[in-house]
Amino acid sequence: MTEPRPTGLPSYGLRPAPSASRPRDERPGVTGLLPEELGAWFTAHDQPAYRARQVQDAAWRGGQESFDQILTLPTALRPELDAAFRFDTMSETEVRITDGGLTEKALHRLSDGLLIESVLMHYPARGESRERHTLCISSQAGCAVGCPFCATGELGMERDLETAEIVDQVRHAARRLAANGQHLTNVVFMGMGEPLLNLDRVLESIAALNDPKRFGLGARHIAVSTSGVVPGIRRLTALGPQFTLAVSLHAARDALRDVLVPLNRRWPVAEVMEAAREHARATGRRVTYEVTMIDGINDTDHDADAMAQLLRGELAHVNLIPMNPVAHTPWTGTPLPRVERFAARLATAGIATTIRFNRGTEIGAACGQLAAEHAGQAAPLVVQRRRERLVNESAAALRGERSHEPAPAGVGEEGP
Ligand code: SAH
Ligand code: SF4
Helix, strand or coil: CCCCCCCCCCCCCCCCCCCCCCCCCCCCEHHHCCHHHHHHHHHHCCCCCHHHHHHHHHHHHCCCCCHHHCCCCCCCHHHHHHHHCECCCEEEEEEEEEHHHCEEEEEEEECCCCEEEEEEEEECCECCECCEEEEECCCEEECCCCCCCCHHHHHCEEEECCHHHHHHHHHHHHHHHHCCCCCCCEEEECCCCCHHHCHHHHHHHHHHHHCCCCCCCCHHHEEEEECCCHHHHHHHHHCCCCCEEEEECCCCCHHHHHHHCHHHHCCCHHHHHHHHHHHHHHHCCCEEEEEEEECCCCCCHHHHHHHHHHHCCCCEEEEEEECCCCCCCCCCECCHHHHHHHHHHHHHCCCEEEECCCCCHHHCCCCCHHHHHHCCCCCHHHHHHHHHHHHHHHHHHHCCCCCCCCCCCCCCCCCC
16 A cells, blocks of 8 residues: 655645555566566476466567466466466556657556556667667656656655566567567666666566566666666666666756755765766766756756766766656746757767657656646645745756755665
């Protein structure tokens, strides 16, 4: 069931997070099991080891939707498996298609009723580059970090996802693609939640996606995005070159980043950069820095120059993304000419920069937007108070004043 909302979280006067509506199904999802764990279950049931492989193949590669449909298994064994494990941890999935078929947004209901999202983006072949199908997945239901421009941040934290709940988002997309003779080429942890605050489960799911006997996706095709959880970045660095690390930077100046990414009050820009720099140095992999561009807030020449100064000489790539409109913020995305101006200033400083457009804006493809919609409307007064507070906080930040708000509770004290 739902954990009580942590106290001290900067709530911006938000409505309470949508609660789970029923108890969680305690049966582990089959895709969250290690091959040896599944093997042990079959051994305990006096079954040959190859049965585990049959189940794993069906779960990861087959078109079956339940244990009952795995016809290679003895009939009597199927209900036993069903009593022990869930074949699919998504109890319901609704898919909405937009961008002329280029973006597919899936809203998944979990066993306890919580909603999470995944977004599948199709990129047709262009010139030298082959066609790509990238899935953006969630790592938590809600998020404790509470970035004010993010629909997930608005929802508050519900709970960490289980390993199977993370990888089953991938399985759903892979099935839809397979039906069209296509396959998934990239997975990015850029949906709901802060992956480095659920790092054990995220690493287990990456191992499953990476394992040639399970999903078999190359690590280079996986990216993990963080709002700057420094101990988590260090843990990833210790694992060596793996997947791409993306850091949601948004602002190079602490006063502003304190407002845009409340976790900055715990791990400020210099500490995040030190960890990211060390990651690039130790792994030899370029770190991606994401900047969600908000009109008049973090998109000035001054911000571009501060960012150029911060990243000059780093193994870095910057992605500029105009903010998707989100309810309850007083802000809008930066208009394209100013995004281009910002990009040009970074490029002049020798920093590789790309402008990205959030796909599927019309169906709310910014993370958490669909789930937020389903959570219902906040009272107008609450929205108004939150907007006023953001206007005041960002105005103070633009004058260079640091915030006195505490860091989000429960996410910084001991690290992940
Ligand atoms: N919690 C992690 C990963 C999920 S958010 C993180 O913050 O990095 C993935 C990306 O979506 C982040 O860079 C985030 O800043 C961006 N994002 C969130 N809301 C957005 C919005 N309304 N418009 C554009 N980008 C947004
Ligand atoms: Fe959480 Fe990332 Fe959204 Fe910030 S941007 S609230 S860290 S999901």
